[in-house]
Amino acid sequence: MAGPHKLAGELGLLALVLVVGLTLASPTVLLLALPIAIHVTLGLLLTRRFLKLRATRHLSNSRTHHGDGIDVELSIENLGQHLDLVLVTEQQTLAKHVTEGTTSSARTLCAGGTLTLSYSAQPPRGFYNPAQVPVYARDLLGFTNWTAHLSCPSPLWVFPSYDPVGRVGLSPHRTLSVPGTARSRRGGEGIQFFATRPYIPGDSLRHLNWKALARRHQTVINLYEQERAAELTVVLDGREWAYEPVQGQETFEHAVRACAALCDSAIRDGHRTGLLFYGERLEWIPLGSGKVQRERLLQGLARAELGFSEAFADLGNLPSRLFPSGSSVIIVSPFTTGDEEALGMLRARGYDVLALVSEPAPSPVTESTPLGLATRLAKLERQLMLQVLRVAGVRVVVWRVDSPLSIAIKATRWRSRWS
C-alpha cells in the first residue's frame, strides 16, 4: 500500500468528501477535505524525482567447497539525492543459506550514503550467480514507490567437498607417451617387475638378473613395467530413477564427491581426464590435464543434478565414441538391472572399465516381513548383476557411501596388479 495505490486511495477519499459535502450543502463537511488535500499536496511536493544508486557485492571467495562458509558484503551507494527510505533484500539464491547476519535491511540514505548488508552463508554444492539486487525506495508518506533491480553479477562456485584418495589403479590398453602412474604393459624403467630378456650389450648392469646367471650361466636382464600417463573418463550417473527414492539424493551427493576425488587424484597423477555427466542431459567435459582442467571438472560436478530423461533412461545410450579408444572409463553409479549389458559392450570395445558401485547405508529391515524378503531378493538380483559384470571383465568396486572412498580405491590398485 504505497505509491500509486496510496495516492489513489487518498484522492478517492478527497473526492468522496467533496461530493458528500456538496450534496449535503454542508461547509463543515467540505472543510474536512482540507487536511486530506494538504496531506496529499505536501506528500507529492516532498517526493524525490530521481534515484541514482550503485550496488557492489564482495564475496570473500568466488570459489569454495561444500560445507565451507563465505562472507558476503553487499553495499548500496546513493549517488543522487537524499532518500527517505531504501530497502535492500538479498536474492533468495544466497539468502536462504545464511548462517549469520542479515539479508534485508532498510534505512534512510543521505546523498553519498551507503547501506551495507553483511552476512555469512554456507551454500550447498552448485553454481550461484545472483546477477541483480532488488532495491525498493519510497518517501516517508508513501506517495511514490520505486522498485529497481541493480545489476551486480557475482558468480560463486561451490564445489563438492572431498577427501583426497590415493592413486587409482588404471590398466588401460593404451597409454600416453608421458610418464604417469598407469600400467603401460610395456617393459622398461619402472617399479613393478614385468619380464626378462637376454642381455644386450649396452644394458645397465643394475638390471642384470643375478639369480638366472648363477643357475643357467646366461646373462638375463630384468624388465620393469613402464608407468605412463593414461586417458581417463569419469562417468557420473545422474539418472534419478537409478537412485533409491528415500536416500537417493544423499547417495548422489556422495557419488558427486567420489567423482571429484577421482578426478582430482587422476589429474594429480598426470592423467588426461574428462567427465561425462549422464542424467537429464549429457554434459561432456573433454579430456585434459592440469589445474585448469581440474577446475573445469569441478565446475561440471558443481552443476550436476539428478534428473530424468527418456533418452538416457538406461546406460545403453552412453556415447562411447567420446572416450578415446583403449582408454580407462570409471563409471560411478548405483547401477540397476540392465546396465550390465552397456558396461559389457564397453569392455568388449577394449576399454578398461571400472564400475564404482555407490551403495547407500543399509536401513534396518526385519527379514521376516514381506519388505525384508523383497530387500533380500533385490540384493540377490544385484549381486547377480555384479557377478555378470565381473565375468565380462569389468572391475567392480562396491563402495558403501558411509565408509571412506580411499579404502575402496585402494582395492582397485591391488586388483589392477593382477588384471
Place this chain on the structure above:
Amino acid sequence: MVLSVTAYLAAFGLAWAPVIDRGLPWAMFLFTLPILWILGTTLKFPLALTVGLYGVVALAGWAAFSDALFPALAAMPLALLAWDSASLTLWLRKGCEVQDKVGIWQGLILRSIGAGAAGSAIALGFARFELALPFWGLVGLLVTVWLVLAALRRATGRTQPEPVVNSPPTQARSHEDGIS
C-alpha cells in the same frame, strides 16, 4: 503497528464520541472498524486499511455534519497518521532489519501529523469566517483544487525514475586456491 493502531483508535474515539448520543441503531456496528484496522495491520491486508480509513473519515464527516467540527478536524490528522504508519509497516518486509528506526518513525510522525494538523488548522480558521460564496463558485474552487492535485500527481508520475546505475564488476577479495 502499535503507532498505527493507537492513532486509529484515537481518531475513531474522537470521531465517534460526538455521534454516540445520536441513538444510531447501527452504532455498535461501527466497532467493526477498529477491529478491521487491527486485522488489516496484523495480516497486512491493504483493502481492510482502506475501508478503515474511509470509515473513520465518514464518521468524522457525520460528526462535522452534526456541528461537532472540532473533534472531527482533530480526528483527521490522527486518521492520516494511522494510514501513513500502516502503509510503512506494510512496506517493510518481514525480517527486515531497520536501521535508525527511531529517526524514521519520528520523521514520519512529524511529516504526517504536520500536514494533517496544518490542514485542520486552516480548516478551523476557515470555519470562523463567513464567506458568501455562490454554489457554482464553490464548485469552481473545488474543481481547481482537484485539477492542481491531478497536475501534481501527473508530474510526479512522469518522473518515476529509472534507477539502474551501472555497477562496477564485482571483485572477489581472494582466491583460496585459485587456478594459476
